[in-house]
Amino acid sequence: MKDVVRIANASGYWGDDPEALYRQVIGGPVDYVTLDYLAEITMVILQRQRSRDPKRGFAYDFIDHLRRALPLIAESDITVIANAGGINPSACADALEALCRECKVALPIGVVSGDDLLPRMDELEAAGAEIGHLDAERSFGEVRDRLVAVNAYLGAKPIVAALAGGARIIVTGRTADASLILAPMVHEFGWAWEDWDRIAAGMVAGHILECGAQATGGNYTDWQRVPSMLDVGYPIVEAAPDGTFVVTKHPNTGGLVSRRSVTEQLLYEIGDPKAYLTPDVSVDFTSLDLTEDGPDRVRVSGARGRPAPATLKLSVVYRHGYRAVGTVLVSGPNAVAKGERFAEMVWHRVGEDFADRRTDFIGYRACWGGAGADDIEPNEIVLRIGVADPDRSKLERFSRFLLGFLLQGPPGLGILDGRPAVQEAYGFWPATLAREHVDAVVEIRDGADRTVSSVPTALAGAGTPDQAEHAEAAHAPSDRESSASRTTRVRLITIAYARSGDKGDHANIGVAARSEAAYDFLRETLSANRVRLFYQDLIEGDVVRHDLANLLAFNFVLHNALGGGGTLSLRVDHQGKTLGQGLLTMELDVPEDVLASVGA
Numbered sequence: 263m264k265d266v267v268r269i270a271n272a273s274g275y276w277g278d279d280p281e282a283l284y285r286q287v288i289g290g291p292v293d294y295v296t297l298d299y300l301a302e303i304t305m306v307i308l309q310r311q312r313s314r315d316p317k318r319g320f321a322y323d324f325i326d327h328l329r330r331a332l333p334l335i336a337e338s339d340i341t342v343i344a345n346a347g348g349i350n351p352s353a354c355a356d357a358l359e360a361l362c363r364e365c366k367v368a369l370p371i372g373v374v375s376g377d378d379l380l381p382r383m384d385e386l387e388a389a390g391a392e393i394g395h396l397d398a399e400r401s402f403g404e405v406r407d408r409l410v411a412v413n414a415y416l417g418a419k420p421i422v423a424a425l426a427g428g429a430r431i432i433v434t435g436r437t438a439d440a441s442l443i444l445a446p447m448v449h450e451f452g453w454a455w456e457d458w459d460r461i462a463a464g465m466v467a468g469h470i471l472e473c474g475a476q477a478t479g480g481n482y483t484d485w486q487r488v489p490s491m492l493d494v495g496y497p498i499v500e501a502a503p504d505g506t507f508v509v510t511k512h513p514n515t516g517g518l519v520s521r522r523s524v525t526e527q528l529l530y531e532i533g534d535p536k537a538y539l540t541p542d543v544s545v546d547f548t549s550l551d552l553t554e555d556g557p558d559r560v561r562v563s564g565a566r567g568r569p570a571p572a573t574l575k576l577s578v579v580y581r582h583g584y585r586a587v588g589t590v591l592v593s594g595p596n597a598v599a600k601g602e603r604f605a606e607m608v609w610h611r612v613g614e615d616f617a618d619r620r621t622d623f624i625g626y627r628a629c630w631g632g633a634g635a636d637d638i639e640p641n642e643i644v645l646r647i648g649v650a651d652p653d654r655s656k657l658e659r660f661s662r663f664l665l666g667f668l669l670q671g672p673p674g675l676g677i678l679d680g681r682p683a684v685q686e687a688y689g690f691w692p693a694t695l696a697r698e699h700v701d702a703v704v705e706i707r708d709g710a711d712r713t714v715s716s717v718p719t720a721l722a723g724a725g726t727p728d729q730a731e732h733a734e735a736a737h738a739p740s741d742r743e744s745s746a747s748r749t750t751r752v753r754l755i756t757i758a759y760a761r762s763g764d765k766g767d768h769a770n771i772g773v774a775a776r777s778e779a780a781y782d783f784l785r786e787t788l789s790a791n792r793v794r795l796f797y798q799d800l801i802e803g804d805v806v807r808h809d810l811a812n813l814l815a816f817n818f819v820l821h822n823a824l825g826g827g828g829t830l831s832l833r834v835d836h837q838g839k840t841l842g843q844g845l846l847t848m849e850l851d852v853p854e855d856v857l858a859s860v861g862a
Contacts, residue, residue: 263450263451263452263503264293264450264451265502265503266500266501266502267293267294267446267447267450267451267500267501268291268292268293268294268498268499268500268501269292269293269294269295269296269443269446269447269467269471269498269499269501270286270292270294270295270296270471270496270497270498270499271286271295271296271297271298271443271471271472271474271496271497271498272285272286272295272296272297272327272474272496273297273298273299273324273327273344273474274298274472274473274474274475274476275298275299275301275304275473275474276299276300276301276304276307276321276323277323278299278474279474279475279496280323280326280327282327282474282475282496283295283297283327283328283331283342284327284330284331284334285493285495285496285512285515286496286498286512287331287334287335287338287340288331288334289495289512289513289515290512290513292340292498293339293340293341293446293450294340294341294342294343294446295335295340295341295342295343296342296343296344296442296443296446296471296472297324297327297342297343297344297345297346297442298344298345298439298442298472298473298474299321299323299324299344299345299346299348300321300345300348300436300437300439302577302690302692302764302765302766302827302828303690303828303829303837304321304348305348305349305411305413305436305577305579305690306579306688306690306828306829307829308320308321308348308349308350309349309410309411309579309688310686310688312349312350313410316350316353317350317353317356318350318353319348319349319350319353320346320347320348320349320350320351320353320354320357320433321344321346321347321348321354322354322357323346324344324346324354324433325354325357325358325361328342328358328361328431329361329364329365332361332362332365332367333365333367335369335430335431336367336368336369336430341425341429341430341431341432341446342430342431342432343421343432343434343442343445343446344431344432344433344434344442345433345434345435345436345437345439345442346433347373347374347375347433347434347435348435348436349378349411349413349435349436350435351373351374351375351433351434351435352373352375354373354433355371355373355433355705355707358371358431358433359371359707368709369430369431370427370428370429370430370431370706370707370708371429371430371431371432371433371706371707371708372421372424372425372427372429372431372432372433372704372705372706372707373424373432373433373434373704373705373706373707374416374420374421374424374432374433374434374435374437374702374703374704375434375435375702375703375705376414376416376420376435376700376701376702376703376716376717377413377414377415377416377434377435377436377437377700377702378411378412378413378435379412379413379414379576379695379700380409380410380411380412380413383409383412386695386699389699391695391696391699392695392696393576393578393693393694393695394573394693394694395691395692395693395694396575396692396693396694396766397692397766397768397821400691402693405578405580405689405691408580408581408582409578409579409580410579410580410581410688411577411578411579412576412577412578412579413435413436413576413577414436414574414575414576414577414695414700414719415436415437415438415541415574415575415576415577416434416435416436416437416438416441416541416574416700416702416719417437417438417441417444417540417541417542417570417719418441418442418444418445418448418464418541418542419455419542419702419717419718419719419721420434420702420703420704420717421434421437421441421442421445422445422448422449423702423704423715423717424704424706425445425446425449426449427704427706427713427715428706428708429706436577438540438541438542438575439468439469439472440464440465440466440467440468440469440471440472440540441465441468441540441541441542442468442472443464443467443468443471443472443499444461444464444465444467444468444542447460447463447464447467447501448461448464451501451503455542455721455722456569456721456722456723458543458544458566458567458568458569459505459565459566459567460504460505460565460567461542461543461567462505462543462544462545462546462565462566462567463505463506463507463562463565463567464501464505464542465538465540465542465543465545465565465567466528466545466547466550466562466565467499467501467507467509467562469527469528469530469532469538469545470497470499470509470524470527470528470562471497471498471499471509473527473530474496474497475494475495475496475497475517476526476527476530476761477497477509477519477523477524477527478494478495478496478497478511478517478518478519478523479491479494479516479517479518479519479523480494480517481526481761482518482522482523482526483522483526483755483759483760483761483842483843483846484522484759488516488517488518489516489518490516490517491516491517492516493515493516494515494516494517495511495512495515495516495517496511497509497510497511497519498510498511498512505563505565506561506562506563507561507562508555508559508560508561508562509524509559509560509562510558510559510560511558513558518558519558519559519560520554520558520560521552521553521554521560522759522774523560524552524560524562525552525774525813525815526759526760526761526772526774527761528547528550528772528813529760529761529770529772529773529774529810529813529815529817530761530763530770530772531763531764531765531770532547532770532772532817533765533770533808533817533819534808534817534819535547535548535808535810535817536548536808537568539570539571539575540570541570541574541575541697541719542570542721543567543568543569543570544567544568544569544570544571545565545566545567546565546566546567546568547810547813548809548810548811548812549564549565549566549812550562550563550564550565550812550813551563551564551812552813564812569721569723569724569725570721570723570724571697571724571725572696572697572724572725573694573695573696573697574694574695574696574697574700574719575692575693575694576692576693576694576695577690577692578690578691578692578693579688579689579690579691580688580689580691581686581687581688581689582687582688582689582830583617583650583651583652583653583654583686583687584650584651584652584653584654584657584684584685584686584687585648585649585650585657585684585685585687585829585830585832586648586649586650586657586660586661586682586683586684586685587646587647587648587649587682587832588646588647588648588660588661588664588665588679588681588682589624589644589645589646589647589678589679590604590644590645590647590664590665590668590675590676590677590678591642591644591645591675591676591677591678592604592623592642592643592644592645592672592674592675593641593642593674593675593676594639594640594641594642594674595639595641596639597623597625597626597639597640597641597642597643597674598623598626598639598640598643599672600671600672600673600674600675601621601623601643601645603671603672604645604667604671604672604675605621605645605647607667607670607671608647608660608663608664608667609621611663611666611667612656612659612660612663612664615656616649616650616651616656616660617650617651617652618648618649618650618651618825618826618832619647619648619649619650619832620646620647620648620649620825620832620833621645621646621647622645622646622647622648622833622834623640623643623644623645623646624643624644624645624646624834625640625642625643625644626638626640626643628646628834628835629834629835629840629841629844630797630800630840630841630844631797631799631800632798632799633796633797633800633844633845633847633848634844635847644678646834647664648832649832650687650830650832654684657684658684660682661681661682661683661684662681664681664682665677665680665681687829687830688829688830689826689828689829689830690766690827690828690829690830692765692766697719697720697721697724698718698719698720700719701716701717701718701719702716702717702718702719703715703716703717704716704717748853748854749851749852749853749854750851750852750854750857751849751850751851751852752849752850752852752857752862753846753847753848753849753850754773754788754845754846754847754848754849754850755846755847756852756857756860756862757775757776757777757780757783757784757850757852757856757857757860757862758773758774758775758776758780758784758846759773759774759776759846760772760773760774760842760843760845760846761842762838762839762840762841762842762843762845763837763838763839764824764827764828764836764837764838764839766824766827766828767821767822767823767824767825767826767827767831768803768819768820768821768822768823768824768827769819769820769823769824769838769841770817770818770819770820770838771793771817771818771820771838771841771842771845772815772816772817772818772842773788773815773816773817773818773842773845774813774814774815774816775814775815776859776860777814777856777859777860778814778859779855779856779859779860780814780856780859780860781811781814781815783852783853783856784816785809785816787850788807788816788850789807790804790805790806790807790818791805792848793805793807793818793820793845794820796845796848797820797823797841797844797845800820800823801820801821801822801823802821802822802823803820803821803822803823804821805818805819805820805821806818806819806821820838820841823838823841824836824837824838
């Protein structure tokens with residue numbers, strides 16, 4: 263058994279830095295490089311591509327990312343694990359084999375599939391399998407006749423099986439992002455699947471790595487304090503057999519690794535931090551301990567886990583009518599008023615009878631709604647008009663008319679992208695299915711040899727874990743400020759930092775205090791209700807606050823806050839990525855001792 267296993271990440275989404283993989287390989291010693299390409303919205307995009315070409319449906323950028331690094335990977339005994347297979351891992355493996363021949367490299371390729379359940383829907387229903395909405399909000403019957411893709415989130419078990427079979431490049435279909443990083447730890451250290459604490463530690467490491475440079479200074483609230491953002495180094499975990507690990511990056515690279523940068527990533531899209539549900543384990547983030555371990559090194563310990571859930575999450579993609587979005591450049595003076603007048607002309611002519619429609623002024627309160635500043639007068643904006651409806655003819659009429667008013671409208675308008683395209687809209691429907699209905703398939707391709715095995719997703723002891731002991735709902739009382747007589751009105755960013763993201767139609771905003779005194783103040787002041795009022799014109803559901811005293815942090819879950827989320831939403835920020843920055847503009851009356859504790 264190795265004393266330390268070094269696992270690097272080189273991609274956090276499809277479209278990430280094309281040179282990150284090569285830089286991770288040449289930057290210093292690593293045993294594994296993992297690449298995450300799949301977000302919920304990516305599955306929709308891949309389905310669109312496979313519907314046009316049956317040889318597509320995978321993250322084809324992975325092949326180009328690998329080309330330059332492949333000879334060095336072979337020489338250095340590095341193993342690569344990627345979920346680039348998308349909804350067509352077999353086609354991805356075919357492309358990998360062609361690349362190996364091109365580069366004159368012979369490496370066994372592991373292919374993990376079995377997540378695609380669409381061909382089995384009739385079989386599953388005949389067996390009485392229940393497919394429930396992840397949030398128990400809707401019935402599967404609503405989308406059953408419009409399905410285009412149904413994929414289960416597989417865990418680390420089939421990847422471990424592929425590693426045991428000698429695979430040096432492993433591609434998977436829809437696999438939980440963090441499981442890509444957990445698998446090498448289980449393989450190298452021989453962890454038992456029921457050793458929930460160590461499995462949880464591996465998932466925490468995976469959660470930190472899975473989004474690439476977000477752990478090393480990217481998307482960082484205090485970005486101006488990053489020494490250099492040129493050639494940002496991607497994260498590496500140095501894992502030990504006991505489950506502790508150090509987060510770091512290669513020397514002489516940009517970015518930074520600090521307790522705060524790692525904390526921001528830990529808070530990213532976690533929902534209930536006492537029950538972060540994955541296919542492999544339920545993780546409790548409230549037990550984690552982070553300590554600085556030298557320059558660009560943060561040690562993480564204290565992970566605690568509970569049995570994995572009895573169900574697997576499903577990514578269900580379904581047809582949801584059509585959508586079209588058009589943009590027009592509007593210059594000042596009075597840019598907002600000009601945009602309003604032009605939009606009035608459009609809606610007057612095409613009508614307002616759409617299933618959904620939006621008018622946004624990019625550059626003026628487009629992302630945060632009423633929470634954005636209204637005392638500015640931009641010298642230019644981008645007028646963005648979007649419509650959605652099951653009736654394609656309505657959208658085609660909209661598309662024809664949008665640019666027809668440029669010579670009739672206010673002065674200073676310009677064309678940006680031409681006539682809006684009418685596109686078929688696909689929705690994302692998060693669901694659950696009992697795990698005994700899903701077996702993964704692992705294929706090892708080693709030259710002309712092929713071996714195929716089945717890997718059940720069942721785990722001994724798996725069952726629904728306890729939920730969080732306490733979560734503050736939006737209707738909970740207390741928006742009180744401190745009773746201290748001497749306060750100063752400042753923005754939240756003065757005493758906290760934050761990161762936000764999506765889970766379907768729900769948004770997560772993780773907020774971490776800059777000191778213990780600031781945490782104590784925010785615990786009493788920054789209520790779920792206060793956050794809901796701040797974003798009241800965006801949120802249609804409740805807001806729930808979860809506390810993480812160990813990280814001096816909170817996670818706010820904003821239900822039904824993204825206009826449908828993913829490819830359905832007509833909002834500019836349809837994934838909630840800007841909401842954390844918006845919340846940091848909130849003004850609070852902060853006691854002087856709290857300000858002093860953060861050096862303000």
